[in-house]
Amino acid sequence: MFLQLFYALKHEGIPVSLREYLTLLEAVKAGLGETVDDFYSLARTILIKHEEHLDRFDSIFSQYVAGSMKLSPTDLSKIQEEWLKYVTENNLTDEEKAMIEAMGGLEELAKRFQELMEEQQERHQGGSKWIGTAGTSPFGANGYNPAGYRIGQSGSRNRSAVKVWDKREFKDLSDKEELNTRNLKMALRRLRVFTRQGHEEELDLDKTIKNTSKNAGFLQIEMVPERKNNVKVLMLFDIGGTMDDHIDLCSKLFSAAKYEFKHLEFYYFHNCLYERLWKENRRRFNNISPTFDVMNKFNDDYRLIIVGDASMSPWEILHPGGSVEHNNPESGLVWMDCITKKFKHHVWINPNPKDMWEYSESTRILKQCVNDRMFPLTMEGLSSAMQMLKTSNKRSTNVSNSEERFG
Amino acid sequence: MSFKGTETYIASNELQVAVNAAIHLEKPLLVKGEPGTGKTLLAHEIANSLGKKLITWHIKSTTKAQQGLYEYDAVSRLRDSQLGNDKVHDIANYIVKGKLWEAFDSEESVVLLIDEIDKADIEFPNDLLLELDKMEFYCYETQETVIAKKRPIIIITSNNEKELPDAFLRRCLFHFIRFPEEEQMKQIVDVHHPGLKEEMLNRALSEFYRLRKVNGIKKRPSTSELVDWISLILRDDLLKDEPEDGKRKLPPHLGSLIKNEQDLMLLERMFS
Numbered sequence: 001m002f003l004q005l006f007y008a009l010k011h012e013g014i015p016v017s018l019r020e021y022l023t024l025l026e027a028v029k030a031g032l033g034e035t036v037d038d039f040y041s042l043a044r045t046i047l048i049k050h051e052e053h054l055d056r057f058d059s060i061f062s063q064y065v066a067g068s069m070k071l072s073p074t075d076l077s078k079i080q081e082e083w084l085k086y087v088t089e090n091n092l093t094d095e096e097k098a099m100i101e102a103m104g105g106l107e108e109l110a111k112r113f114q115e116l117m118e119e120q121q122e123r124h125q126g127g128s129k130w131i132g133t134a135g136t137s138p139f140g141a142n143g144y145n146p147a148g149y150r151i152g153q154s155g156s157r158n159r160s161a162v163k164v165w166d167k168r169e170f171k172d173l174s175d176k177e178e179l180n181t182r183n184l185k186m187a188l189r190r191l192r193v194f195t196r197q198g199h200e201e202e203l204d205l206d207k208t209i210k211n212t213s214k215n216a217g218f219l220q221i222e223m224v225p226e227r228k229n230n231v232k233v234l235m236l237f238d239i240g241g242t243m244d245d246h247i248d249l250c251s252k253l254f255s256a257a258k259y260e261f262k263h264l265e266f267y268y269f270h271n272c273l274y275e276r277l278w279k280e281n282r283r284r285f286n287n288i289s290p291t292f293d294v295m296n297k298f299n300d301d302y303r304l305i306i307v308g309d310a311s312m313s314p315w316e317i318l319h320p321g322g323s324v325e326h327n328n329p330e331s332g333l334v335w336m337d338c339i340t341k342k343f344k345h346h347v348w349i350n351p352n353p354k355d356m357w358e359y360s361e362s363t364r365i366l367k368q369c370v371n372d373r374m375f376p377l378t379m380e381g382l383s384s385a386m387q388m389l390k391t392s393n394k395r396s397t398n399v400s401n402s403e404e405r406f407g
Numbered sequence: 408m409s410f411k412g413t414e415t416y417i418a419s420n421e422l423q424v425a426v427n428a429a430i431h432l433e434k435p436l437l438v439k440g441e442p443g444t445g446k447t448l449l450a451h452e453i454a455n456s457l458g459k460k461l462i463t464w465h466i467k468s469t470t471k472a473q474q475g476l477y478e479y480d481a482v483s484r485l486r487d488s489q490l491g492n493d494k495v496h497d498i499a500n501y502i503v504k505g506k507l508w509e510a511f512d513s514e515e516s517v518v519l520l521i522d523e524i525d526k527a528d529i530e531f532p533n534d535l536l537l538e539l540d541k542m543e544f545y546c547y548e549t550q551e552t553v554i555a556k557k558r559p560i561i562i563i564t565s566n567n568e569k570e571l572p573d574a575f576l577r578r579c580l581f582h583f584i585r586f587p588e589e590e591q592m593k594q595i596v597d598v599h600h601p602g603l604k605e606e607m608l609n610r611a612l613s614e615f616y617r618l619r620k621v622n623g624i625k626k627r628p629s630t631s632e633l634v635d636w637i638s639l640i641l642r643d644d645l646l647k648d649e650p651e652d653g654k655r656k657l658p659p660h661l662g663s664l665i666k667n668e669q670d671l672m673l674l675e676r677m678f679s
Contacts, residue, residue, distance in 0.1 A: 017577060027428050041424035049576035051439060051583045199469060219485055259529075259570060287622050 002028075005043065005064045012060055014053050020046055036065070188260040191233075191303065191386040196225040232263040234298055234343065238308030239268045239281055241324075246351035249377055250307060253349075257305075265302070267294060271312045272332035272366075273339060274323055291335055295342050303389045304343035306370070307377070309352045310363040317365050336369040346370055347385040351377040416445065416452040417595045425582035426453060432580070435521075435539050435561035440584030442566060443629030450520035450562040459560070460513065463520040464506035466527045472534030475507040475521075479548050498548050507538060508553055516557035525565040532575035540578050587630060589616065599634045600641065611637055614658045618665070623673060628664040636663045 033039035200223035207222035267277035276288045316322040317332040354376045357363045367374040375381035410426045412418035429436035438446045454461035480501045487495045494500045510519040542555035639660045
């Protein structure tokens with residue numbers, strides 16, 4: 001009965017399984033999703049497991065409801081009715097109601113709504129139509145479509161919602177690739193700095209035996225702290241522009257890193273490092289972390305991993321004001337120099353194939369900037385990059401004795 | 408048996424549906440959301456409103472899944488054997504029951520809160536898959552299978568410090584507590600401070616939402632902080648007078664809203 005919704009979710013890459021679908025049916029059978037509001041909450045509770053997917057779920061659900069109205073199958077008639085009632089009673093002013101009548105009633109409007117929705121998706125622009133059409137606003141306010149979800153957050157109605165909708169191509173790196181990242185995790189696993197710190201909670205067998213025999217056979221328990229990976233990692237991601245070609249691979253890498261490193265900090269930049277970084281790509285223009293602050297915030301025992309394709313015009317690196325996005329007072333070269341001096345353990349991971357590097361002037365310059373430690377984003381490249389991060393640590397000598405290392 | 412929020416806890420419709428689904432389907436409910444939006448409180452209130460016993464299992468970074476089931480105290484058994492204690496012949500004397508066992512053992516169904524599951528080791532949730540799914544586990548030492556007499560209502564909270572494995576998530580229902588909108592926030596405040604003057608409430612809320620909107624704040628104040636803050640203001644009878652036009656001063660008792668000294672400094676710089 002809700003198979004359409006289920007397959008739509010699956011198609012959009014939300015991990016849903018048969019088990020969850022059966023659970024949903026069971027819940028509906030038990031009468032938990034009587035009204036469309038309840039059904040929405042119920043389906044969301046059962047099918048969705050990550051808050052990152054909520055937004056996508058809302059958009060699919062809205063399409064589903066709109067679509068099911070167009071087709072109007074008999075089993076959904078109840079929900080349909082409820083939904084119509086909800087829309088009319090709660091969300092429309094008298095003026096709007098009159099306008100709906102003029103447009104041929106709610107059924108017609110629902111159809112129109114869906115058409116608009118599809119059109120909007122295809123074009124990714126041209127919000128004027130979207131905003132201008134009277135009567136679509138109740139759908140937004142209802143919270144079932146992506147625009148609606150945003151409206152609730154930003155307060156100022158249609159305009160901003162559509163803007164965010166349009167800007168979606170600049171999405172944050174999502175970690176939806178979780179399942180295919182196992183080999184990446186294995187590669188990252190090479191970067192482990194094991195230390196024994198904290199509570200003593202593991203039995204030290206050798207010492208216990210030794211001390212027990214010393215103690216004339218009376219038990220003398222000896223404990224040691226557990227061995228843990230204590231490596232700290234700072235990752236900087238190039239995002240947007242030419243990096244769009246690699247967004248899939250970078251998402252995988254990000255997801256693997258998030259899993260593997262307990263102390264992971266990450267920021268985004270565009271093309272080359274300048275005085276500003278940001279944490280959320282959506283708010284890249286108003287929520288900025290100055291590079292200088294980031295450098296001061298983290299100790300130099302952080303391992304720096306820069307991920308970027310290093311493809312740009314050399315001008316963007318070498319000259320002040322060279323950035324394509326803003327007017328930077330100091331050249332990218334200055335900032336690259338600062339940050340590699342501060343974080344002695346650094347590598348650059350480049351998703352472009354290695355044999356293309358020499359044809360790009362900017363790649364050559366940046367490779368030099370990171371002391372030749374540029375590696376391709378392949379299993380092999382990643383492994384040697386991690387090896388480099390570990391061994392470059394040995395050279396810098398200030399290591400406490402408690403650290404054990406396994407190559 | 409259904410949950411509708413309580414006198415001291417305002418639950419949104421979505422949350423009510425989620426909780427009732429969890430009760431009915433007998434599946435654990437995973438609750439996420441910003442700190443201070445009442446995740447932990449939810450379990451307390453469910454137990455309260457349904458008149459059930461609450462068992463809480465607080466997870467720390469050192470917690471192991473096995474500790475929730477039972478622990479075998481080999482060391483004291485060894486010691487007893489050296490001292491010639493008779494207890495030593497029955498291994499059951501050295502099995503210490505954990506919170507899950509306690510919940511499974513109860514004659515009445517209980518509410519089990521597994522608090523901050525993300526604090527534990529990455530493998531922790533995986534070690535609880537069967538236990539949460541079938542509500543049973545096997546005790547090797549005494550060779551018995553412990554099966555829940557009445558399936559407990561399990562509420563799990565997470566602050567997202569670590570990602571939870573998919574296999575675990577599939578066995579849970581999930582609800583994300585969104586930060587309350589102003590209307591709902593008024594209800595929540597009203598529950599804690601009944602009879603607050605409308606005008607005063609509006610002023611307090613506008614100050615509060617203004618602070619939340621400041622860019623670059625590390626820990627934004629949340630519901631629980633707002634409730635504390637309002638009680639402080641009420642005690643000292645502050646916020647009575649409208650601030651002079653154009654002057655954006657910092658609200659009094661800022662320390663109860665902002666918990667981070669960098670945030671405090673940032674705000675002082677911005678509004679001084």
